[in-house]
Amino acid sequence: MRTLHTAPLLRRTPDGEAVPGHAVLVGGDRVEAMGPLAELIEAYAGVRVRRWPGTLGPGLTHDGPLPMAPTPRERVHALLRHGVTTVLAEHLTDPALRAAVDRSDLLVLSAPVPPHLLPGGRADLAVHDADGTCLVTVVAGRIAHRRT
Template identity: 30%
Template structure:
């Protein structure tokens, strides 16, 4: 189904399958695709973010299951706490899925990783649909689900245009300046390969 995604500024993307088939003003795209479904989002459409700390967040941190919150808390476990937990493959797979969901909730459309060594993590990440891009060495900064909190300039993919992959994120802010001020937790939707993988409830 062809869908036009529009933000509060009137910017829009026409998406069919996994690809962007049109980009521009909502009025122009609606005229060009009169049978398309129109989905209006609060805030702004963006290309989303590439989280530079994919390895640290997915393979070197354990994201507790909500049912483990009483014993483990809700924040990712690293270092000595992770070593003491010593997760097995089942736990690692579940952690990776939860970690990806938390990334998606911050508008992440791709994670930059060293080659993932843990098969359970690698398989779980592949099934989520999150794009994984290779990186050269550790990026520095502080691993964070919110790219604005990492201490590094947030990295974004190229702007979406006709023919590009339908990967983008929507943030409930007025503009890019407010996004930088309030952070990526303002994300309301993340789309990868034309699939709505996260929507804030």
């Protein structure tokens, strides 16, 4: 099912210009379109709309060892709580940790790549509030973390 994710502000890159009134259309695990919310709602009548507070942007890349926690699953969840959708392979030498990352659908890269949102790209999104707290993390099109 297609979903429009929108927030008061949208950034295509973590440090890019914040644009008001825009949205990201997600279909499956891909970004299908981006643009003004009103235009996307008109073009995709009946689409589910998720409205989030804060700033919507690409998921973040974690460039370092994963946070310590009692289990591999909890280590991955600690990343999701911060809006991380990508990790580096060099930090996944423990097979149990790698399995937990694979189950979560986090993207694993051999080298850091600046995160960005673009049509046709993987639907890895995060919403952060004004103080930087992650409110929502979307990994490959599905909500993997939502702050309650």
